[in-house]
Amino acid sequence: xxxxxxxxxxxxxxxxxxxxxxxxxxAGRKAREAWAVIISGITLLVGSAVFHSVYENGPMLYxxxxxxxxxxxxxxxxxxxxVDLLSALMVLMVTLVAFLAVLYSLGYMKHDTxxxxxxxxxxxxxxxxxxxxxxxxxxxxxxxxxIMSIASYxxxxxxxDTWEGIExxxxxxxxxxxxxxxVLLGIALLYGQYGTLTMGYxxxxxxxxxxxxxxxxxxxxxxGLLFKSGASPVHMWLADAHPAAPSxxxxxxxxxxxxxxxxxxxxxxxxSIYGSSVNMKTVGWVIIIFACITxxxxxxxxxxxTDMKRLLAYSSVGQIGYILLGIGIGLAAYGSRTGDIALAxxxxxxxxxxxxxxxxxxxxxxxxxxxxxxxxxxxSGLAKTMPKTTFAFLIGAAAIVGLPxxxxxxxxxxxxxxxxxxxxxxxxxxxxxxxFCTAAYVRxxxxxxxxxxxxxxxxxxxxxxxxxxxxxxxxxxIVMGLFPWQISDKVMIPVAKALENQLGYIATLMGGA
Amino acid sequence: xxxxxxxxxxxGAIALVLIGLYAALVKKNLLKILIxxxxxxxGVNLLLISIGYVSGKSAPILSEGVGPTQAVDPIPQALVLxxxxxxxxxxxxxxxxxxxIYEKYRTLNVExxxxxxx
Numbered sequence: 001x002x003x004x005x006x007x008x009x010x011x012x013x014x015x016x017x018x019x020x021x022x023x024x025x026x027a028g029r030k031a032r033e034a035w036a037v038i039i040s041g042i043t044l045l046v047g048s049a050v051f052h053s054v055y056e057n058g059p060m061l062y063x064x065x066x067x068x069x070x071x072x073x074x075x076x077x078x079x080x081x082x083v084d085l086l087s088a089l090m091v092l093m094v095t096l097v098a099f100l101a102v103l104y105s106l107g108y109m110k111h112d113t114x115x116x117x118x119x120x121x122x123x124x125x126x127x128x129x130x131x132x133x134x135x136x137x138x139x140x141x142x143x144x145x146x147i148m149s150i151a152s153y154x155x156x157x158x159x160x161d162t163w164e165g166i167e168x169x170x171x172x173x174x175x176x177x178x179x180x181x182x183v184l185l186g187i188a189l190l191y192g193q194y195g196t197l198t199m200g201y202x203x204x205x206x207x208x209x210x211x212x213x214x215x216x217x218x219x220x221x222x223x224g225l226l227f228k229s230g231a232s233p234v235h236m237w238l239a240d241a242h243p244a245a246p247s248x249x250x251x252x253x254x255x256x257x258x259x260x261x262x263x264x265x266x267x268x269x270x271x272s273i274y275g276s277s278v279n280m281k282t283v284g285w286v287i288i289i290f291a292c293i294t295x296x297x298x299x300x301x302x303x304x305x306t307d308m309k310r311l312l313a314y315s316s317v318g319q320i321g322y323i324l325l326g327i328g329i330g331l332a333a334y335g336s337r338t339g340d341i342a343l344a345x346x347x348x349x350x351x352x353x354x355x356x357x358x359x360x361x362x363x364x365x366x367x368x369x370x371x372x373x374x375x376x377x378x379x380s381g382l383a384k385t386m387p388k389t390t391f392a393f394l395i396g397a398a399a400i401v402g403l404p405x406x407x408x409x410x411x412x413x414x415x416x417x418x419x420x421x422x423x424x425x426x427x428x429x430x431x432x433x434x435x436f437c438t439a440a441y442v443r444x445x446x447x448x449x450x451x452x453x454x455x456x457x458x459x460x461x462x463x464x465x466x467x468x469x470x471x472x473x474x475x476x477x478i479v480m481g482l483f484p485w486q487i488s489d490k491v492m493i494p495v496a497k498a499l500e501n502q503l504g505y506i507a508t509l510m511g512g513a
Numbered sequence: 514x515x516x517x518x519x520x521x522x523x524x525g526a527i528a529l530v531l532i533g534l535y536a537a538l539v540k541k542n543l544l545k546i547l548i549x550x551x552x553x554x555x556g557v558n559l560l561l562i563s564i565g566y567v568s569g570k571s572a573p574i575l576s577e578g579v580g581p582t583q584a585v586d587p588i589p590q591a592l593v594l595x596x597x598x599x600x601x602x603x604x605x606x607x608x609x610x611x612x613x614i615y616e617k618y619r620t621l622n623v624e625x626x627x628x629x630x631x
Contacts, residue, residue: 139592146599150606157610163617167626170543170610177550177603178537184557184596185530191589192564 006053007062007081009046010091010130013039018123025116033106036119040095040102043126047095054088055491059498059508061136080198082136082508085498086347089491090133090264093351097255097358098126100469105248107465108365112246118158125151125252129260136509138187138197138273145183145228145261149176152257156245168237168244175237179227186220189213199273200509203502207277218278221269222286229262231324232294235317239301242316243309243374247365250309254316255358259350263323267346267499270331275502284332291328292429295321299436303443308374309364311440312357315400318437319353322346325430326415329422334500338421343496344488345414352399352407352480359396359473363389366466370459376444381452385459388467390448395474397441399481402434407477410484414492522563529556543611543621547604554600558593565589 017039025032054060065078083091102122109115128148135141153176157169191197193213194205206214230238238258242250270283298317305311326346333339366389367382368374383390399406402413412434420427461467480487498504529552536549565586573587611621618626 139595143595143599146603150599150602153603153606153610157613160613163628166610166613166617167628170607170614170626173603173607173610174537174546174550177607178534178553180603181530181533181550181553181557184554185560188557188561188564191561191592197588 004060004062006046006049007060007083007134010043010050010134011127013043013046014123014127014130017043018120018127021120021123022116029115032116032119036102036123037099037106039123040099040126043130044095044099047091047130050083051088051092054083054085059084059504061508062134079140080136080200080509081134081140082200082505083134084505084508085495086264086267087133089347089351089495090260091130093354094126094129094133094256094260097354098122098129098252100358100362100472101248101252104251104362104365104466104469105246107463108248108369109246112159114158118155121151121155121158122249122252125155125257129256132260132265136199138190138199138202140197141265142180142184142187145265146180148257148261149180149228152176152249152253155249156241156253158246158249159244164244168240172237172241175227175234179224182220182224182227186217186224189217189220193217198509199268200506203273203275203277203506206274210277214274215278218269218274218283222266222283225262225266225269226290229258229266229320229324230317231262231290231320232297232317233290235294235298238317239310239313242313242361243307247309247361247368250313250364251358251361254313254361255354258316258320259323259354263320263327263346263350267327270327271499272502272505276334280331280334284328284330284334287324287328287331288426291321291324292426293321294318294324295433296429296436299433299440302440303436305440306376308367308376308379308444309361311376311444312360312364315360315437315440316353316357318433319349319357319400321433322412322415322430323349323353325419325426329418329426330496330500333418333422338418340493340496340500341414342418342422343499344492345411345418347495347499348411348414348488348492349408352411352477355473355476355480356396356400356408359392359470359477360400362466362470362473363393363396366462366470367459369462369466371455373455376447378453378455380447380450381456382448382459384452385456386461388461389470392470392474393448394445395477397445399477401438401441405478405481407480407484409481410488413484414488522559522566526556526560526563529553529559532556541622541624543614543623543626546623547607547611550607551600551604554596558596558600561589561593561596 024035060083062081063078128144128151131144153169153173156172157165159165193211194202196202227234242253245253295318298314298321302311302314323346326342330339330343399408402408416427416430419430533549533553533556537546540546567585570585571583573584615621
């Protein structure tokens, strides 16, 4: 199959689905739910096809506007979408988790109103993330970033009859707007200095003439994107926003949005645009320092939470720390084997964490759906009445801690291994973070297996539409855990190489059809 | 090119960004924070526009006597149009959230809107 012809459908399908949703909803609730599932299912198929095509045939380029990089006038008028292996992997991750979240919403959101708006927004959120993953143009990246952000502000504040959603939503909005402005400022500076917005050309021009302006722009990008990914000094919004959203949305926010809009974008800008034209060691260490603070603070704060979803949100902060650590080491040890391993670990962990955290948030949603509370003190003995849910939680928690037969083990191992090779102190910090993380999840499990309280006795496992997405995610975690090194060698190491290969990224752009 | 003319716009743009950032970080009233964010966005937009400005050239609209060489750089203008639209959407959303906040809390002071903890 020719990859370039199907690539635009990655945007067209969810866009069409989102804006036809209000019309379809006129036909009633069944039609609306079927439509949401069909659209996100088709997007998943297209996403898998794109991943397959990129995996088989190498990176693809899609141009909107002039085909030739040199154009008719002395500059080409065009926007490019450039999908390398990393983008394709992110596309697969987004479409998979988004599909499961939509499926889960059918049962979970049954008692809410305004559902046509909900499904419209969830598809727009998916569309924004897919756009960020495939774009090769800086301003196009900004537009998709804002599409994603605005949809997620609205979804965090979706339950606008509660004070919690609104307060979290407005905090998220303020922080997100500042971050977006910083990113736009960086883009403006780069355009002013180099006169182009295509990431590949920018890479060439920055390599030819690395000016102070480019470095200032890099600082703006790092600041803005660390905000968006919820790294530590500025993680406060995340712990408010992710628990306040409906659980299916929390799964998407924690599993996907902070990765695509934060970590992926950061990696793309650091490796594909700047690459070797800046002092990679310094920039790498800046990222590493933020990563260490993030993974200690996030995991430690998770231990003391009594609110289940808030615990999961802080745990997300901690896991972002691991991913950033991998990227930082990958940058500081660029080109060496340590760097490869660290980067592969970071990407692997990004994918794994999307599955694990989506699973855990979906479980939290099931618990809220049944019991109406997420206070851990009221949830003791849940294992008796919700055995399947508890079992799924056990798998998710074991995977996120990094126990061997599950997928989290391999990715965390790669990060530990590379950090030990790079600098033993970093490995120590990473292990301390995991100790906190273990403490937090053991506490939840302890509660679940404790003496049943009165309230818990009436609970039961949720119905099929909510149970299946959890089962699928748990199965994916177990299956991925059975082949850790095969996945690492066949997928993650090539992805890391593709990200490091800045010249390949530029060459794809120049040689594009 | 007439550099001193241009640099006024640059200083203005940076000043707007800083004023906006100050308001967003220091002010206590939600509406004032929102105004600060809008000012910051305007500053960034002004920076983008002034990057594309070439002294003495006309607007990039195809008309008689105006070819590609006589017009200013059209790309920043397209970018700023997009950025303005995005900004309007964000502001509208934030304003509607502020209305709901006021209904729930009867105040706009951020120090009193702190029921979320942890």
